[in-house]
Amino acid sequence: MNSLQLEKIGSLKLRQAHIPEINSNEILLKVTHCSVCRTDAKMWERGQRDLVLPRILGHEICGISESGKRFVVWPGKACGQCRQCRRGAENLCREMQIMGFHKDGGFAEYAAVPESSLIPISDKLPGNIASLAEPLSCAINALEQAGVEKKDCVLIYGAGPVGLMTALAVRAAEAYPFVKEISPDKLVRSEVFRRQVGIKCVTDVDNNTSDFDVVINAAPSRDTFLKGLADLRPGGCFCLFSGLTDDSPIPVSVINEIHYRQLGITGAYGCTREQMRSALKLLSDYKEDIRLLIDDHIELEDVPVVLPKILGGQALKFIVKL
Ligand SMILES: [Zn+2]
Numbered sequence: 266m267n268s269l270q271l272e273k274i275g276s277l278k279l280r281q282a283h284i285p286e287i288n289s290n291e292i293l294l295k296v297t298h299c300s301v302c303r304t305d306a307k308m309w310e311r312g313q314r315d316l317v318l319p320r321i322l323g324h325e326i327c328g329i330s331e332s333g334k335r336f337v338v339w340p341g342k343a344c345g346q347c348r349q350c351r352r353g354a355e356n357l358c359r360e361m362q363i364m365g366f367h368k369d370g371g372f373a374e375y376a377a378v379p380e381s382s383l384i385p386i387s388d389k390l391p392g393n394i395a396s397l398a399e400p401l402s403c404a405i406n407a408l409e410q411a412g413v414e415k416k417d418c419v420l421i422y423g424a425g426p427v428g429l430m431t432a433l434a435v436r437a438a439e440a441y442p443f444v445k446e447i448s449p450d451k452l453v454r455s456e457v458f459r460r461q462v463g464i465k466c467v468t469d470v471d472n473n474t475s476d477f478d479v480v481i482n483a484a485p486s487r488d489t490f491l492k493g494l495a496d497l498r499p500g501g502c503f504c505l506f507s508g509l510t511d512d513s514p515i516p517v518s519v520i521n522e523i524h525y526r527q528l529g530i531t532g533a534y535g536c537t538r539e540q541m542r543s544a545l546k547l548l549s550d551y552k553e554d555i556r557l558l559i560d561d562h563i564e565l566e567d568v569p570v571v572l573p574k575i576l577g578g579q580a581l582k583f584i585v586k587l
C-alpha cells in the first residue's frame with residue numbers, strides 16, 4: 266500500500282509498505298480521509314514528546330471497514346483500568362498509545378485500529394467533514410476543562426483552524442466566542458468563517474476592560490499566557506490548550522495575579538471518545554460552516570508540500586483523500 270512515512274525529522278517520504286497486520290482486538294480500516302494537523306507539521310519539523318520514529322503520521326482519520334461500515338478513529342489506546350481511565354479521562358492514561366505518534370496513523374491506504382477506538386458515523390456525514398472530529402473534540406475538551414458555561418465570554422488566542430474550531434464549539438455551547446489574532450493574513454483567511462459563525466474579533470485597543478470568563482490559547486507564544494491572564498475577570502479560568510514554545514521565565518508578578526485575582530489555570534491535551542461523539546454531532550449541525558475551514562483536498566504525496574504552509578500559518582485545513 267502507499268504510505269507516507271516520517272523516516273527522520275525533516276524527511277517525510279512516500280513509501281510502499283505492507284498492509285498492516287491486525288491483532289485480535291483490531292480491525293483493518295481502509296482510510297478514506299485523513300486531515301493534516303499542525304502537530305503533523307511540527308513532528309516533521311522538530312519531533313514531538315510522544316513521537317516514535319520511523320512513523321506513518323496522521324491522527325485525524327475517517328475510514329471504512331471491510332464490512333462497509335464508516336468510522337472516525339479515536340487516535341488513542343488507553344489501558345481502561347487506571348484511575349484516569351476509570352474517571353473518564355482516558356486521554357490522560359499513562360499507558361496511552363496514540364496513532365500517528367507511538368503507532369502508525371492514517372497517512373496510508375490502510376490502518377490497523379483497535380476496535381475500541383472506532384466511532385461510527387452517520388451516512389449523511391461526508392468523510393472529509395468527519396475527519397475533523399478529532400481536532401474539534403480536542404477543542405471540546407478545552408471547553409470542558411475550563412468549565413465554559415452558557416453565556417460565558419470566551420477569548421481565544423489564535424484564529425488558525427484550531428482556534429476557529431474552538432470558537433465554533435463555544436458558539437455551540439451557547440457562549441460567546443471572541444478571537445485575538447495578530448496576523449492580518451489569518452484575519453483575512455478566517456473572515457468568512459468568523460462572520461458565518463458569529464465570532465467577534467478583539468483588538469488590543471478595545472480590550473482594555475478585560476473581563477473574560479475563560480481564555481484559551483490556540484497559539485504557542487508566551488504572550489498568549491501573559492496577556493491571557495490579564496484578559497480574565499477575577500475568578501476566570503485560563504486553559505493552556507497549546508504548549509508554549511518560549512523558555513523564558515514567567516514573572517512572579519504574573520504568577521501572583523493568579524493568587525490575588527483567584528484565577529483558575531487548566532491544561533487540555535487530546536480528547537476522549539465521548540468528546541469525539543459530541544464533536545460528530547456538532548459537525549452534522551454545523552456542516553456548512555465547517556466546510557469553510559477546508560482549503561483543499563490533496564493526495565498523500567502533497568502532504569510534504571503543504572506542511573511549510575501550515576507551519577507558516579498560511580493554511581486552514583488540508584485533507585488527504587485516499
Ligand atoms: Zn491533530
Ligand SMILES: [Zn+2]
Pocket residue numbers: 343344345346347348349350355358359360
Ligand atoms: Zn489508563
